[in-house]
Amino acid sequence: MADKTHHQVLIVGGGTAGITVAASLRRRGAPGVDIAIVEPSDVHYYQPAFTLVGGGAYRLADTRRDETTLIPPGVTWVRGAVAALDPDSNAVSLGSGGRLTYDYLVVCPGLQLNWGQVEGLKDALGRNGVCSNYSPEYAEYTWECLRNLKPAATALFTQPPLPFKCPGAPQKIAYLAAHHLRRKGMLKDCALHFLTHAPSMFTVPLFAKELKKIADGYGITVHFQTNLVAVDGANRKASFKVVGGEEEGQTLTLGYDMLHATPPQSAPDFVRSSPLANSAGYIEVHQHSLQHVKYKNVFGLGDAGSTPNSKTAAAIRKQSPVVVRNLLHLIRGGALEEGYDGYASCPLTTAYGKVLMAEFIYGGKVTPTFPLDPRKERGLYWWVKTTGLPRMYWDYMLKGHEWFFKHDTNWKEPPVAQ
Template sequence: MPASHTVLIIGGGAAGIATASSLLKRRSDLDIAIVEPADTHSYQPGWTMVGGGIFKAEETRRTMESVMPAGVTWIKQSAVSFQPDRNQVTLEDGSAVTYDALVVAPGIRLAWEKVDGLEDALGKNGVTSNYRYDLAPYTWELVRSLKSGRAIFTQPPMPIKCAGAPQKAMYLSCDHWMRSGVLDNIDVEFRNAGGVLFGVAAYVPALMDYVEKYDIALELGSNLIAVDGSGQKATFATEAGEVTCDFDMLHVVPPQVAPQFLADSPLAGESGFTDVDQHTLRHVRYDNVFGLGDAGGMPNAKTAAAVRKQAPVVAVNLLRQLGDKNPKAGYDGYGSCPLTVERGKIVLAEFGYDGKLLPSFPKWLINGTRPQHLSWILKADVLPWVYWNAMLKGREWLASPKDKSAS
């Protein structure tokens, strides 16, 4: 007989752990299992700060055991397929686990292989990325050592997690070069596959001020397709054809896709991500399945801040599902992107579905459309503490679920 649990959660990242904790906050005796093969859990928003020389990499990582909620069964394996018609998930060793309710939160896959030559180039010859724990320190090493030449920062087509991260790396680098007196000797380029600097127009003017301040060459519609690491050349697809550029530093954000086992499953929508109602986060075809986090098919920004709002919604609606009741809580698409435009100042972008501005604080305290030091304190000091001590523990600071009719 397969093992069975009342609630089965796929993924021990921010979404999976926060959802388990929010469920246990409401029903402490609930039988929950989390399927997660990793030994460690990372605070990924901190990697931008590692690449900017503000945090140490080890400060962003803890053991998985230390964040696993008390009372939860940890199944230390990978899930390989879903059988939702049988309320079952198959694991990598061939065994199966059944459930009454399923939470799908395996995250997003970084598809490094989609850029020719990139995997072999990473970590040497000036090629780096803050999207990997082991490479973020190399970003800072490159920034400190570069005195002249060309620095290129890339952004692939959407979806990606934390759409502001490609720019954050660039602004922090430029700030260091300016403070060091070498920025005038460095040609900085931002090559973005998209057609706009940032997807929510209200924040673009403040960001453009910094593009101009740092004299950054903004190249939109420019998508990285190949890297020659040893030759320090990067090739981009543009409307005018392929363009190959020399570089001294190349900060790459990889293309990102749904995990293959999810994309191939009955739970996936056309995008490959979990096909859920964007407000209730319940699956559109399987009533006892919920999805959130970076693997969710909702049209929101894929950020840890989004997960902070989503987890309580899933907790409320899943418990109602177990009680044969309809979903009650609604998610409004909230996401936050603290854009580190210089050391000590941040443009705090907070928005929901359709780009609606959703500030957490009154404008007199934090005006998210302008760079502010208080936003920096929030990013550097407050939010990491909130992540480890509140969000992952089921303490829903500024994240109480709302009625779905208000979504």
């Protein structure tokens, strides 16, 4: 079967989105539909738990499964990477030199981590206190760096320009680090800095306000509009460019004992250079139907999509059913649905045992799933993050069961008591 070069539905990328779409298509009773996934990697990671691995609260081994165990029965796995997309010929070229054709294409190859865009970062990673939860290779080293911090240490946490995977991840690890140091009685003596390219803590003002209070509560110094541009690993120095405000254009250089870096990110090069990309390089889809704006037999979802939602697995949980239903409408005849409202969720680990559950849709409208005040950090959400969501991911979402809990689109911030 793997030798077949034409497939009715071809999925590019067997990560969160690719497996979910394939499994949902199967589960929705599309037995006659011939589906293939092109995916180069033998392993699949549950990336949302990388933050917990970096904080020493989760085993890396528990984030990893063999790809073979996830490809849904009856779906062909083409083990390889797509090198070019040719939607005018309904074809993709493989890095190995082969070519596949399709009737319908789903593009979801995730984001590319551009370590090389920060001078010296790639070489510095993994030693001398430079770590990152953004790669399974370095997430465990984050915990090693944290454990090794000595009194009066300086720890830096960086956030690049948007978009990047999970809008809260660069600051989540700063809170876990601060809580870890507080528990060891060292927080007051240490200097923690969160340096972000953004002008606020979060894109949704309600959560931005709460997160600033949390950072202040730990004594974390926040530098807005400050972007990491160079790392001198041997001398443990990081340089930042100020990108806005009164000091715009100036360079700030800080020494560190630990540097948690979040790399700049983009759509993969083969997407950026394809006719499917918008001017920013992302697969240009309609933001509610997820159908490509020009090629009607193409859908895009997940991190590589152009939709202006936060790039999270939670978003894919709500995008996938829309893509699957619309694919089946195209195959069987029927009007397309405009069902995706931009939902994303970001469980912010604000302490060991506490999470602020940020859920929102397009336009930054807050839309909690639980009937609880979303401004509050809760122990319940820590359980959801560490236990509930991983189980949901492996046993439910990647098996093609569609999420039916609704988020509350009518939630309003309660008036402040006088």
